[in-house]
Amino acid sequence: MLTLKRLTKRYKTGDLALQEVTLDIPQGQVVGLIGPSGAGKSTLIRCINRLVEPTAGTVQLKELNLTSLSQTALRRARRHMGMIFQEYALVERLTVMENVLSGQLGYVSFWRSLLRRFPTPAVQQAFAVLDRVGLLDHVDKRADALSGGQRQRVGIARALLQNPDLLLVDEPTASLDPKTSRQIMRLITEICAERQLAAIINIHDVALAQLFVQRIIGLRQGQVVYDGAPDGLTAEVLTDIYGAEDWSATIRKEPVEEPPVAEEEEPLPEKKLAVAR
């Protein structure tokens, strides 16, 4: 359903963030994207919805070639790709409901969105989705009044209001405690199963990824160095992706409660220029 062909991104600074990444993701598959900081994970998912403009290669979502779309057509195509962010990226001063309904912005006219008069089906859907993620009691609270886990649930609800075919998930658990991290990963994967959504989840916590995803892609310096089942992550594979380290504590089949090691967060690429598009 989603096909990347030789996708390449070179930043103006000359850094080659992605090198000829070729992938095919079928409907309903949840993929974990792992790799060290700076390997190009954030760039990869942003090149799919073109928040970052790829330098070469193609991205195809169903029949649509995303890389060749005009700005207007791109906006229409973005509706089908829900995005979930590391620091939730909720509009802090808007209410939970406004944040969730902002997932519908690609479908409604400016005047309707300005006056917050969204069509009845959209509002019904928003209530249903908020019920699904367990936030019905917080509809009119401001987003900055919620806890981390609750905020990420709002982020998920917002992505679902887009009625997407694909979820692009950027480090959904990096700011959450271990228990909440699991709940959020469980929620995302359950929802993907319910709605037959494909998802690409950038994640630092290898063990957490192994628990929830069906396929792991390992990225190192912009290149795919592993693509296979979560069970195939042996010490050799992890060394190949991240570099040499004692991996015995990371590789396991049984879920063990243990806080994830704090990792450095990957900086967002092209931070300032991004809004212009």
Place this chain on the structure above:
Amino acid sequence: MQWKKPPFIANQWLRYGLLVGVVGYLVLGLNSIEVNWIRLWDGLPRGWAFVSGFLTPDFLSRGGDIWEGIVESLTMTLTSTVIGVLISVPIGVGAARNLAPTPVYLVCRSVIALSRSFQEVIIAILFVAMVGFGPLAGFLTLAFATIGFLAKLLAEDIEDIDESQAEAIRATGAGWLQLINYGIQPQVMPRLIGLSLYRLDINFRESAVIGIVGAGGIGATLNTAIDRYEYSSAAAILIIIIGFVLLAEYLSGFIRKKVQ
């Protein structure tokens, strides 16, 4: 063990040379000021007359003129602030590097630079020459000055927003206006309101100044009072201005706290 903070200017000669140069210029500069001590002595009683006028402010004998001036100033202040804010919002958005394409950015920045490069009094003289004496010139002056002030600070606030919130809105497929309304506006609104109230306050004070060059308002009344040596009436006017500024200060602080 000894430790010393490394000096800001590493070169010792440059460091002490600069210091000697600045002190020398200061001494020479102070010596070049000519003080006419006799004139200063003569001026003391005049200064005292002004100060004693403050001790006996006279609100009544020019009450009608003062009232008229105040109403005119308040009208000028409010209308010019509202119009100025309305015009500065689109210009401020256009002057934000992260939202506007380069040509729009340059045009909007030029408008801001033009508005900021002239002091209110100079703009007022220009508008008085164009439209004649009275509050219309004052209104135009204050609205024009508001644009430079507000658009610049708004643009800077927009450039400082949390980009991830805007990025999330863009990722939903939102249009440009929707991006502004959902991704940007909530982040800058408290500051925009705060700045507008602050500008209202500035415009009231400025209305008193530009009145002196003929742009209407309480400044014109104040100017007349001083010209006639009616220091008691002038004192009354100044006290009223101070009162209004204090009131505006208190109200804007209160409102800003509410919208945060």
